Amino acid sequence: MSATNQLRAAASASPTRFSSLAILACSVAVGFSILAFVDAPRDILFAALGAGVLLLLLYPELALALYVVIGDLKGDDRIGSLLPFDLTLALGAVLLAGIVFNFLRGKSVLRMPAIHLLFLAFVAWMTVSLSYTPVFDAGLEKLGRFVSVTAVVIIAPFFVLATSSSIKRFFVGFGLASFSICAWSLFALGGSVRLATPSDNTIGLGHIACALILMIWFGVIPRYAFPKRLLVYALLAIPGIALIGSGARGPAMACAAVILASLLFSRARWLDVGCLALLGIVTLPFLRVPASSLDYLGTMFRSHSPAELLDFRGDLLASAWQLLQKHPLIGGGIQSFRYYSPNPGVYNWPHNIFLEIACELGIPAALMACAIFASAIRESFRQLKNRAISNAALSRLTAALLAVGIINGTNTGDINSDRLTWLFVSLVFVVGNLQLQQRELSLPLATAPLAVEA
Numbered sequence: 191m192s193a194t195n196q197l198r199a200a201a202s203a204s205p206t207r208f209s210s211l212a213i214l215a216c217s218v219a220v221g222f223s224i225l226a227f228v229d230a231p232r233d234i235l236f237a238a239l240g241a242g243v244l245l246l247l248l249y250p251e252l253a254l255a256l257y258v259v260i261g262d263l264k265g266d267d268r269i270g271s272l273l274p275f276d277l278t279l280a281l282g283a284v285l286l287a288g289i290v291f292n293f294l295r296g297k298s299v300l301r302m303p304a305i306h307l308l309f310l311a312f313v314a315w316m317t318v319s320l321s322y323t324p325v326f327d328a329g330l331e332k333l334g335r336f337v338s339v340t341a342v343v344i345i346a347p348f349f350v351l352a353t354s355s356s357i358k359r360f361f362v363g364f365g366l367a368s369f370s371i372c373a374w375s376l377f378a379l380g381g382s383v384r385l386a387t388p389s390d391n392t393i394g395l396g397h398i399a400c401a402l403i404l405m406i407w408f409g410v411i412p413r414y415a416f417p418k419r420l421l422v423y424a425l426l427a428i429p430g431i432a433l434i435g436s437g438a439r440g441p442a443m444a445c446a447a448v449i450l451a452s453l454l455f456s457r458a459r460w461l462d463v464g465c466l467a468l469l470g471i472v473t474l475p476f477l478r479v480p481a482s483s484l485d486y487l488g489t490m491f492r493s494h495s496p497a498e499l500l501d502f503r504g505d506l507l508a509s510a511w512q513l514l515q516k517h518p519l520i521g522g523g524i525q526s527f528r529y530y531s532p533n534p535g536v537y538n539w540p541h542n543i544f545l546e547i548a549c550e551l552g553i554p555a556a557l558m559a560c561a562i563f564a565s566a567i568r569e570s571f572r573q574l575k576n577r578a579i580s581n582a583a584l585s586r587l588t589a590a591l592l593a594v595g596i597i598n599g600t601n602t603g604d605i606n607s608d609r610l611t612w613l614f615v616s617l618v619f620v621v622g623n624l625q626l627q628q629r630e631l632s633l634p635l636a637t638a639p640l641a642v643e644a
Contacts, residue, residue: 246281246284246285247287248291249288249356249359250284250285250289250291250349251350251356251357251359251360252360253281253284253288253350254343254347254350254351255360255361255364255367256281256363256367257282257342257346258343258610259364259368259371259398260277260278260281261394261607261609262387262388262389262394263371264277265388265389265390266388269388278339279339282339282342285342286342288350289346289349289350292350298352298353299352300348300349300351300352300620300623300624301623302348302619303565303569305561305562305565306345306562308561309341309344309562311558312558312559313333313336313337313341315552315554315555315558316332316336316524316551316555317333319521319524319550319551320523322523323522323524323526324529324530325523325526325528328525329524329525329526331525335606336605339609340605340612343609343610343616344612344613344615344616347613347616347617347620348616348619348620351617351620351624352624353624354581354628357584357620357624361405361409364401364405368398368399368402368405368429369402369429371387371388372398372429372431372432373432374388375387375432375435375436376432376435378435378480379431379477379479379480380478382480382481382482383482384436384437384480384482384483384486385432385436385437385480385483392436392438393436393438393440393441395432395435395436395438396437396441396442397441397598397602398432399430399433399436399441400429400433400441400442400445401594401610402429403430403433403449404448404590404591405587406422406425406429407426407449407452407590408586408587408590409587410422410425416458416462419462420465423465423466426466430470431477431479433445434474434479434483434487435479435483437480437483437484437486437487439486439487439489439490439601440597440598440602441594441598442490443490443597444597444598447597448590448593449463489501506531506539506540506541507541507542507545509530509540510527510542510545510549511545511549513526513527513530513549513550514545514548514553517549517552518552518553519552519553520551520552521548521549521551521552521555522549523550525550526549527539527540527546527549527550539603540604541601541602542600542601543603543608543611544556544559544599546604546605547559563615566615566618567592569618569619569622570585570589570618571589572622573618574589581624581625584621584624585621585625588614588617588618588620588621592614592615592618594614595610595611595612595615596611598611599611
């Protein structure tokens with residue numbers, strides 16, 4: 191076959207690949223052209239941003255990876271002022287445009303699970319609760335954020351993570367962004383305040399560091415034999431120090447619990463834990479971790495009662511429980527906890543998304559949320575028990591992330607700020623759908639579920 195015929199055959203077999211390469215080539219050409227004709231630093235910055243947007247349009251899974259961490263970056267004035275509008279909304283718009291672009295390129299889409307229909311009922315319930323909430327404006331703002339911002343991480347994974355390569359790119363992008371945030375926080379070592387993200391969020395740093403540790407633990411370390419794994423341990427140093435320096439008790443407990451649970455399924459990992467523990471004990475005195483961080487983490491062991499351990503969270507949980515008892519069926523209305531909280535201007539959320547939903551929207555709405563999480567847990571166990579599935583490492587990783595998401599959701603966030611928890615729920619179903627697709631494609635035609643006799 192001539193070279194021309196080979197090229198035509200390859201192009202007809204994979205037109206999407208050639209169209210993607212053409213788009214990427216055009217993007218590079220446009221970028222170089224712009225840089226060739228501009229001199230001002232501001233113009234160069236805009237050119238770089240334009241090239242970045244083109245890359246995110248081509249690979250919207252990278253936009254999703256940035257979307258879930260942008261809130262921990264934009265609080266820094268140097269980052270937040272890059273654009274004249276909110277960076278979260280900007281990334282959301284780019285992500286949606288990337289989804290449309292995927293449709294135009296003929297990219298596949300995953301089927302959302304039936305349990306996600308409960309989100310529609312949940313949003314409808316939130317909307318109805320506006321009629322009786324005592325803080326209509328605040329309730330409308332919370333509903334708007336859930337529909338326009340939080341819903342993106344719930345729905346978008348099924349549109350942009352429809353292939354094994356795209357979900358791997360997502361984790362690489364999320365890992366690099368998380369690693370950068372953790373590394374940035376280390377500049378505060380030796381100071382007196384706890385480490386934080388650029389948005390000055392200590393809990394957010396804990397969540398990001400915890401997720402990054404688990405991605406390395408389940409996705410990177412198992413790829414290597416033990417001697418080579420010693421080199422990979424260096425990757426864990428940055429998020430490990432960031433997690434300790436943040437003083438975030440919930441993420442620290444969640445991370446430790448999941449790693450210890452993983453030892454039940456792999457005896458070989460005990461050696462890893464032993465080596466890492468020894469390295470941590472030896473190096474911790476030289477890391478100059480703020481004393482305030484270690485002191486706050488130490489309250490997990492020094493507290494003599496749950497009330498002492500919970501501190502102000504105990505009062506918030508008690509207030510939410512009282513509100514639930516007053517309005518058990520329909521709740522006090524969306525964002526009503528802000529109105530009934532003993533400190534309306536400070537810590538005006540219960541720090542537990544399940545109790546938050548129950549006290550503001552009633553027990554039926556809380557049961558909807560519990561059903562969604564229970565379905566994700568069941569799907570995760572189904573994948574873990576099936577030893578014949580492909581991408582078993584992804585199943586273990588998403589199961590671990592789901593576990594820490596649930597733990598973190600019960601002690602820190604509200605339903606809008608804790609987007610990672612919602613994302614981890616959807617990722618479990620995404621991996622399950624990918625495995626189902628690959629299994630159907632590998633079946634002979636006679637045994638395929640949709641095979642039709644000629």
